[in-house]
Amino acid sequence: MILRLGLPKGSLQEATFILFKRAGFNIKLPDRSYYPVIDDPELEIMLMRAQEIPRYVSDGVLDAGLSGYDWIMENGADVIEVAELVYSKNTPNPIRLVLAVAKDSEIKEIKDLQGKRIATELVQVTKRFLSDHNVQATIEFSYGATEVKVPELVDAIADLTETGSSLQANNLRIIATILQSTPRLHANKMAWDDPRKKEKLQNLAVLLEGALRADDKVGLKMNVPGEKLDEVLKVLPSMRHPTVSKLVNSDWVAIEVVLNEKKVRELVPSLKKIGAHDIIEYPLNKVIP
Numbered sequence: 001m002i003l004r005l006g007l008p009k010g011s012l013q014e015a016t017f018i019l020f021k022r023a024g025f026n027i028k029l030p031d032r033s034y035y036p037v038i039d040d041p042e043l044e045i046m047l048m049r050a051q052e053i054p055r056y057v058s059d060g061v062l063d064a065g066l067s068g069y070d071w072i073m074e075n076g077a078d079v080i081e082v083a084e085l086v087y088s089k090n091t092p093n094p095i096r097l098v099l100a101v102a103k104d105s106e107i108k109e110i111k112d113l114q115g116k117r118i119a120t121e122l123v124q125v126t127k128r129f130l131s132d133h134n135v136q137a138t139i140e141f142s143y144g145a146t147e148v149k150v151p152e153l154v155d156a157i158a159d160l161t162e163t164g165s166s167l168q169a170n171n172l173r174i175i176a177t178i179l180q181s182t183p184r185l186h187a188n189k190m191a192w193d194d195p196r197k198k199e200k201l202q203n204l205a206v207l208l209e210g211a212l213r214a215d216d217k218v219g220l221k222m223n224v225p226g227e228k229l230d231e232v233l234k235v236l237p238s239m240r241h242p243t244v245s246k247l248v249n250s251d252w253v254a255i256e257v258v259l260n261e262k263k264v265r266e267l268v269p270s271l272k273k274i275g276a277h278d279i280i281e282y283p284l285n286k287v288i289p
Helices: 013-023 053-058 069-075 123-132 165-169 189-193 195-213 226-235 261-274
Strands: 003-009 043-049 064-068 080-084 095-102 117-120 138-141 156-161 172-181 183-187 217-225 243-246 252-260 277-283
Touching: 003 013, 003 053, 003 195, 013 195, 043 053, 053 064, 053 069, 053 183, 064 069, 069 123, 069 172, 069 183, 080 195, 095 123, 117 123, 123 138, 123 156, 123 172, 156 165, 156 172, 165 172, 183 189, 183 195, 189 195, 217 226, 217 261, 226 252, 226 261, 252 261, 261 277
Parallel strands: 003 043, 003 064, 117 138, 117 156
Antiparallel strands: 064 183, 080 183, 095 156, 095 172, 217 252, 217 277, 243 252
């Protein structure tokens, strides 16, 4: 059984390869190749633009793919969503498709776009959004550099933003959010109906979600005198309950927890003051609940 999987080339490529690495898959990309090598004989990967992946998945050319929800909607792709994977190029936040105008524009809200000209890469999504708000406008496809087209060429744009910094740099103001988008592992219906491919996709989703879940988590180990155990547990957060085990031939105990990495810098000095010793912090690749 071979599962043909499309992965996004471009802005999400590096973040996707890192995510797969943390999930346990090593991907190598030969020079000038669109066919990465992965250390799983059941996976065959092809790199392509994220915009195209949902269409090829929907048409059955690919068994599955990883692309943004925005492009699944733009393509009208009839696919099965296997997992939502919340990551992006720069932050763990979803990206947004927003309507933006020049800061000094008289356009203040969606209804003001009636009869206006709008540039975007996501023409169909934008058309549906404006139709839902009973607004008729001219929607034109943008081949890139969309932000610089306002106000000389168009009245507004519908553009993807992760942090909003590029819009601000181009003196643009957001008037509405059309949708939020995160990468989705999705499959065509034929692959999903194949028991072996479905199981492979479900297993892949578990590993990728586990890697994302571990993104801001670390493990913390320490040894604590038995009489200090309750005091330590009062200040020690964990995902569920700390693991506590008795040390051999000792009245000391070992404690192990998984917690948010940012909390460690506050906790360690407090734990040390209480009486914890041999405190060890270690990174996590995956957290599977």
